[in-house]
Amino acid sequence: MTDVNPRRPRIALSLTLALASTALLPGCGVLPGGGDDGGTVKVWLMRGSASDAFMKRFEEDFEKRHGDLDLDISVQEWTGIGEKVEAALKDDDGPDVIEVGNTQVAQYVDQGGLEDLTLESARDLGMEDWLPGLAEPGRYDGGQYGVPWYAANRVVIYNKDLFGEAGIEQPPKTRQQWLADTRRLDSGATQGIYLAGQDWYTLAGFIWDEGGDLAKEKAGTWQGVLDTPAALRGMDFYQQLQALGDGPPDADEEHPPQAEVFAKGDVAQIIAVPGTARAIEEENPKLKGKLGYFPIPGKTAGKPGAVFTGGSDLVVRDGTDERKGAVEVVKALAGEKWQKDLARTMDYVPNKTTLASAVSGEAGVAAMAAGAARGRATPTSPQWAEVEADNPIKAYMSKVLGGGDPAREAKAASGRITKALDATGP
Template identity: 40%
Template sequence: MKRKLIAAIGVAAVLSGVAACGSDSGKKNDDKSTSSSTNAAGPAADFKGKTLNVWLMSGSNPPGWTKDITAAFQKQYPGATLKVTVQQWDGIQQKLTTALSESTPPDVIEVGNTQTPYYAATGGLKDLTSVKSDLGGDDWLPSLNGSAVYDGKQFAAPWYFASRVVVYNKKIWSAAGITTPPKTQDELFTDLGKIQAKGTKDAFYLPGQDWYAFDGMLLDAGADLVKKDGDKYTANLDTPQATQAINLYKKLNSYGTAPKDKDEATPQQSDVFAKGDVGSFIGLGWEAAGAIAKNPALKDQIGYFALPGKTADKTASVFVGGSNLAISQNSKNPELAQDFLKMAMSDQFEGELAKEGGIVPNKAALNSQLAGNAYGTVAAAASANGGTTPLIPAWGNVENAPNPIKTIFMTGVLQGKSPSDAAKKANSEIDKRLSQQ
């Protein structure tokens, strides 16, 4: 099964976006988008005393954006309460599965783009097909909206997208005599060797189970995670392409002291980078911001570049991660939840999220908000050569902890198993999960 490549997001779009927050046309859209059709006659009082519970993920909601949308919501619905609860990615799939099965789930949830088909198929999400246009869906990039659609129906709204890039400490790289980012993987290896020769143990900090970073390498090698066998999907890690990808990952891991049996959150790699003695790591914009928050001295020392490809003409492929916003099927406040989605998807708040968070927005017209954001510009350019995990419902079972790609395949190879042996064992576990309903 060929995985969907994202070709609609490029640096040209970032630099040439035609709509910006604060423009007259944008203001008209904002006014329309934050006025609910259910409130046209002014029945905001209907929502007095109600609490809208919104679950967002760690790193997704910048403080300025959260403050502004909360204020706008409280103004629009005086007497109602917006309660935003920040969840951690680690273990979220099991937590969401449980919450969505209960009679009083959170009203609005942030769902990873790789996990949305799973929740849609299990009946946990409200069908938004009839209100897609009202939410602004006519302008969503089709390539980014794909993960929010299941069985031809719209079960979520595409919220934001991001790709992992190399975050590096300019001071450490400069001390090793490196003045420009590498253009090829061979140049990267040479540069990392120079940095280590200067005494930096972690020239490249890459934990052994950073699954999404590895998925980009799989994409770059042309590896398909699954293949279709009749009417079912089966695992596909025992291929020369997957071996090529894991060998690249293993080599990069060797340029540092990151654990081989932990992921990027254990410990949080931004905390490790914040100490100031790490040359580089693969990460997201919020992780760089987290490092700066812990060590403000890093503010002017951090730079970004896309992981280089084998040749200088194209950067390596990346996994394009991101999140969708959905309404729980059992929400007790479906109208209020729909109005919140409309507000969050408006040009005002989608644009503000892009500007503050450095993420790729769901409309090409808002890409101008990334101008001047060093991470966002690099990430958007890298995303032009990116893709996703298989957009099939059963894929959510694969990502459930313990993810066999992480624990069996990746850590297995990094700890000395052959890619072939580790792949066979991981494939067996993946096949069991793909067969689960």
């Protein structure tokens, strides 16, 4: 991609200047940006992100603590949200605070629609403890535009009975032990693991563990890098693991839904978000109480594997007349009190590693939080959505699992990624 934006300050420099600027301000209550005291802050949250009860608790508490501000919270549908947000960012009467997917921030910044929150992030929000998978995609051109709200990521869901029958008393801590245990489980009528051939989010974690990536930016141009030695090692591990079950090589985890496959009772493991367990138990009530969770193992016992982190960031519309109030809303939602409340209410991972204890009582969420500490997100190119629209990573995986040469197929897929990320193309 040709860099059409000439200002590209380094992130570290931007944050250093932000911290230095803090010392010049008379107090944390003084925020840059306009807007008179008081007013109504319009907030868009997404369907399913927070319960009605949570939103009511938050609104009542916020308005009580900020007597000069009113909240107008509306819930939006995920379907078609991209175009709706793009239009709202150009509307002078649009929402002031918007929840967006963590990987969507870059495209909205690139269109010039978001306020830079670097100063507030460094001064008031404890950004040094943010989950990397939420913080990094919220950062663009040296500024912090997206403030992490909540996270979710994949873990291993396993059948305790099948593990017990195979003599496996403790979940594996390393990738090699995971392979060894899965080989033991893959016996007779039991699948060691059900892993679809096109589960590219899981593959991304293995690639990151090896030090590779999906795409890299160099001198303002994004390039696919699936053909690097590190990325190829990640694909090799995926291939070894996927072979220990009957997952289709030419389909993703939703075709058929892996929860339905697991619910039949003859699959020892799947890789999914913990909430998938509810769908499994609804499909097969006999499995209630028989499901366990562990973080995706890493290369060493001391660190879980890298995982793709999904979730949401909070952004502020550029030019809003209620900037001060909007920042107060973001600070509250991203602060410790409401982070703990949201995590316990919705079974999410809080936005900071230091708040993981808030979900320690829930086995699935605790496993998710352990993995989130090493979470990552997709490349921050504003054009990344073009890659996912006709995903060459999925096709690459199927070709390799079908017997294709990994290096040759990776090079071809990398070329397609590079073309999709080229902002100067047709």
